[in-house]
Amino acid sequence: MNLNLRHAIIQNVTGNTQDELKDTIVDAISNGEEKMLPGLGVLFEVIWQNASQEDQQEMLEMLESGLKG
Known part of the structure; x- marks a missing residue:
C-alpha cells in the first residue's frame, strides 16, 4: 500500500471519538465497497500495533473462528 x-x-481519523471511529468502521463494512478495504486495513494495522501479545492472540482466535464458516 502506498505510504x-x-x-x-x-x-483523516486522527482525533476522532470512539463513536466516530465506530461509525467509520460500521459504514465501511456495511457498504461492502472494495475501495473501503485499504482504510479498514490501516485501522487494523493501528489496532494490531497497539495491542498486547494477549490481545493479538485473542484477535487471531476470533479471526480463525470467524473463518471456519
Whole structure:
C-alpha cells in the first residue's frame, strides 16, 4: 500500500471519538465497497500495533473462528 494513502487515512481519523471511529468502521463494512478495504486495513494495522501479545492472540482466535464458516 502506498505510504501516502496510509498517512492520509490515519490523518483523516486522527482525533476522532470512539463513536466516530465506530461509525467509520460500521459504514465501511456495511457498504461492502472494495475501495473501503485499504482504510479498514490501516485501522487494523493501528489496532494490531497497539495491542498486547494477549490481545493479538485473542484477535487471531476470533479471526480463525470467524473463518471456519
